[in-house]
Amino acid sequence: MGVVEVREAVLSRRVTAREVAKAALGRLAAHADRLGLLTQPLTDRALEQAAEVDSRLASQSGDEARSRLPLAGVPIVVKDNLCTSFGRTTCASRMLEGYESPYSATAVARLLERGAVVLGKANLDEFAMGSSGEHSALGPTRNPWDPSRVPGGSSSGSAAAVAARCAAAALGSDTGGSIRQPAGHCGVVGLKPTYGRVSRYGLVAFASSLDQVGPLARSVEDAAAILDAISGVDPHDATSADRPHTDTLASIGTPVEGLTLGVPRQARGPGNHPQTARVFEQAVETFRGLGARVVDVDLPTIEHAIAAYYIVATAEASSNLARFDGVRYGRRAALGPDDGLDDLYSRSRSEGFGPEVRRRIMLGTHVLSSGYYQAYYATALKARRLVQRDFDRCFAAGCHAVLMPSSPGPAFRLGEKTSDPLAMYLEDVYTVGVNLAGLPGVSVPAGFARVDGVELPVGVQLIARAFDEGTLLRAARMFELANPAGRRAPP
Amino acid sequence: MSGLSDDDLRRIARLSRLALGDDQVGPCRERLSAVLGYVERLHGLDLSGVEPLVHVGDQTNRLAADEAGQTLGNDVLMRMAPERLEPFVKVPKVIDEGAGA
Incomplete structure (x- = not known):
């Protein structure tokens, strides 16, 4: 069952949150190891959370429960770079192998308050850091459509x-495509909200000016329900936008009147796989x-976006990850009697x-x-400005959204x-x-590519104006309803 | 600009506080040089008069109300430290005893 289905079933007391959790945990146990889904199962904790939801429900009237527990009993998984005050938070790194966070990320806390079960x-x-799920210290995740392939990352x-129907939804984070690209590869919906829409408090920072938490x-409809629960200003994150919670679910079924879509000529690049190109044209x-009115638009700087991105993102990462030094938390290397502080830093970090x-x-x-600062970092920031202007021009010309693979x-x-970092980086060319x-962007399942006798999902991405998740998700919902084949589960 | 020497690599590793074995210098230099070669394409853009975009958010400071709130206690934070000598976090010696004050 999906998010809205579970919520309705639990709120109408057709099923208990504990029953939902048990069923989901059973399915997760059957697939987690085979597909490398988790860094850590939280079985006992999940059953406790579910029982708590059931007891909160028992003491509330129907209307009260509907407004306070809009995610009653919804079973989710949380990307392990989001802090949880229960279990461990490892970032799939040896650096944080046994790390237990003393607090939960705001996005996680908001889901729990509203009745979700982790x-x-x-x-x-x-x-x-990666676009394939292979760079995990715990081993790779596999694609449920074909376990010999990556799920994206x-x-x-x-x-x-x-995708494997082990959770109704998930939280991810997206710095350069890390929600949308794996959503596309796995045949699920993945939303990167506008920068500032969702608090980053408790998200282990990679590139602070780019990171954003969002749902898969x-x-x-289910992604909208999760977004509405996690969005909104947070005093713990000064970059969270001072805007109220979104209410995208309420109007999700209303089509966008006179929908105008911009299709950049760069979306039809020669680097596209022929079957991706075919699915894109079908979309x-x-x-x-x-x-919809489909218009040609131009994003001339987009082909420089990867270069700008890998400078900006790594510059910010080098600063953010300086905190892992073996002193206050995380891994600390064993030292000899003559070793000094610099040895502690460099050995702990290298291990x-x-x-x-x-x-x-x-x-x-x-x-x-x-x-090198001027030649690389300062140049990348100027290119970043041009990328933003490219999108601004599309919206100024009347596009509600831009469509890309x-x-x-x-x-x-x-x-x-894995042996060619540059080839891996080019995976993110559209994200x-x-x-x-x-900007906010959402990847929606659009169709299938048949490769080596296997069907693999292909997603398309819609991009809208900053803070216009409402229009973005309504357009995405129109597409989803017109294209039900995209919503199949893996074999 | 993108061709890195082995010495460049050692300098970058030192600045990054990462230990780099001699056998790692070559492969690492090649991979970083490939990425740096790729990003050179930015120099093909006309960026004259373009303001850098550091951050897309609203870049004004937001003042919090001047109210005491709950924060994590010292005991909670100290528990995370891998080595401690209460009430301190323990680190290796940083001042050479023979060097004087």
Whole structure:
């Protein structure tokens, strides 16, 4: 069952939250190891949370429960770079192997307050750095559609758990595509909200000016329900926007009148897999069939977005990850009697961080270092401005949303891109610009590519104006309803 | 600009506080150079007169109400430290005894 279905069943007392949790935990236990979904199951804790929801329900009238527990009994998994005051928070890194956070991330706390039940912490690329789910110290996550392939990343476990029907929804984080790209590869809906829409408090920081927490779910409607629960200003995060909670679910079924969609010529790049290109054109036709006006737009800087992104993101990461030094928390290397503080830092960090994280810290350190700052970092920030202007022009020309593929091709095989970081980075060609510009974007299942005799999901991405998740999700819902085949579960 | 030398790599590793074995220098240099070579394309953009975009959010300070609130206690934070000598977090010696004050 999805988010809205579970909520309705539990609120109408057709089923208890505990029964839902038991069933979900059973399914999760059957698939978690096979697919590498979790860094940690939270079975006992989930049953306790569910029992608590049931007891809160018992003491409330129907109307009261509906407003206070809009996610009553909804079983979710939470990406393990979001702090939880229960269980461990590891970022899939040896650096934080046994780390127990003293507090929960605001997004997690808001879900719990509203009645959701956390089944476990979802696997990810270490510190959310990766596009395949392979850079986890605990081993890779696998794609439920074809376990020899990656689920995408970095919210790999979140996407795969929702696709495998082990959780009704999941929380992920998206710095350059880490919600939308795995959502596309796994055939689920993935929403990156506007920068500032959801509090980042308790999200272990990767690139603070780009990171955003968001939902992965089976339907646009379910993603809207989760967004409405987690959005809104938070005194603990000064970058959270001073705006009220969204209420996107209430109007999700209302089609966007006179919907105008911009299709950038860059979305039809020569790097697209032929089957991704085919599904994308079908999606454009589906929107036309819904009466949308489809217009050509131009995002001339988007082909520079990856370059700008990997400078900005790694620069911020090198600064953010400086806190892991073996002193106050996290891994501490064993030292000899003559070793000093510098040895403690460098050995703890080298033992704790995996190769991709080390690579990004070094890249970020280099682009910020004396003599290189202007050439790399300052240049990337100017390119970032141009990326934002490109999108602004589309919206100023009357587009409600911009339509692009979620990634250039369907899920690739495990190991195919691990030895070539640049090839891996290019996976994010259609997603990073959205983070640089701070806009909301959603990946929606659009169809299937048949590759080597296997069907693999293909997603398309809609992008809207900042803080216009309402229009974004309504347009996505129109597409979803017109394209029910996209919502199939894996075999 | 993108071609890194082994010495560049050692300098970057030192600044990053990462230990880099001799056998890791070569492969690491190659991979970083490839990425730096790719990002060179930014220099093909006309960026004259373009203001850098550091952050998309509202960049004004927001003042919190001047009220005491609950924060995490010292005991909670100290429990996370891998080595401690209460009430301190323990680190290796940083001042050389022979060096004087």
